[in-house]
Amino acid sequence: DIQMTQFPSTLSASVGDRVTITCRASETINGWLAWYQQKPGKAPKLLIEKVSTLDSGVPSRFSGSGSETEFTLTISSLQPEDSAIYFCQQYKHYSSLTFGGGTKVEI
Amino acid sequence: QLQLQESGPGLVMSSETLSLTCTVSGVSISGDNFFWGWIRQPPGRGLEWIGSTYQKGDVKYNPSLRRRVTISVDTSKNQLSLKLFSVTAADTAVYYCAREPAGDSGGFLDSWGQGVLVTVSS
Numbered sequence: 001d002i003q004m005t006q007f008p009s010t011l012s013a014s015v016g017d018r019v020t021i022t023c024r025a026s027e028t029i030n031g032w033l034a035w036y037q038q039k040p041g042k043a044p045k046l047l048i049e050k051v052s053t054l055d056s057g058v059p060s061r062f063s064g065s066g067s068e069t070e071f072t073l074t075i076s077s078l079q080p081e082d083s084a085i086y087f088c089q090q091y092k093h094y095s096s097l098t099f100g101g102g103t104k105v106e107i
Numbered sequence: 108q109l110q111l112q113e114s115g116p117g118l119v120m121s122s123e124t125l126s127l128t129c130t131v132s133g134v135s136i137s138g139d140n141f142f143w144g145w146i147r148q149p150p151g152r153g154l155e156w157i158g159s160t161y162q163k164g165d166v167k168y169n170p171s172l173r174r175r176v177t178i179s180v181d182t183s184k185n186q187l188s189l190k191l192f193s194v195t196a197a198d199t200a201v202y203y204c205a206r207e208p209a210g211d212s213g214g215f216l217d218s219w220g221q222g223v224l225v226t227v228s229s
Contacts, residue, residue, distance in 0.1 A: 001170065034215035036154075043203055043219035044154065050212065087154055091214025095167040097156040 002026050002090050006100035013107065019075040021103045023088035028068045032092040035064055035073045038085045038102075047086075048073065075105075083107045109133040111204050111220035119198075121229045125191040129204030129220055130184070137162045137182040142207040145178060145189045146216070147200040150224075155200075157189065159207050194227045201225075 003026040036044035048064040061076045088100040115127035144159030158168035177190045205216040
């Protein structure tokens with residue numbers, strides 16, 4: 001299995017801050033990376049697919065970048081409603097999907 | 108509008124079989140463009156993909172769970188089902204069903220159910 005490592009596990013920031021979360025894969029995943037946002041008591045919600053393609057309705061303050069084994073999710077100007085846990089997921093191996101451990105964003 | 112709704116017992120006894128159903132509305136589960144799968148999340152922890160099925164019979168499972176899991180589709184009811192055998196306390200989790208686009212660029216999960224908590228008790 002491809003292991004996905006996220007860091008930091010928790011970050012605290014203020015409204016308006018630029019926030020970056022990193023996801024590292026144990027091998028190159030050719031850009032097959034998605035990001036999800038999960039709020040307390042809710043299901044995860046797809047934010048980004050294929051490294052940088054925003055899902056429909058996702059605010060433009062969210063962006064994704066990276067290649068090979070290292071990827072980042074950036075929130076350009078943190079908003080109160082962005083308080084959540086964020087997960088990355090690789091899908092290079094179509095038959096074995098794996099997630100990062102999550103990053104909790106506190107405001 | 109696509110909706111996924113999980114249902115099933117919230118409590119399962121250790122060593123027994125966990126059985127859940129996901130009812131899909133707003134789109135036919137027998138379409139060619141999507142896999143339908145299950146993901147779980149132990150309380151306070153991360154996400155674990157369990158497996159996915161394609162209506163034409165292609166099924167894929169997490170290697171760590173393969174021996175204990177069966178995922179199937181009932182196209183007449185537009186439902187997805189999960190069976191996890193010989194459960195232990197480690198199987199206590201919120202179980203989600205989700206849709207996964209098929210094809211060369213698929214593999215992410217673009218729609219999720221609200222999830223159902225299943226507790227395994229001894």
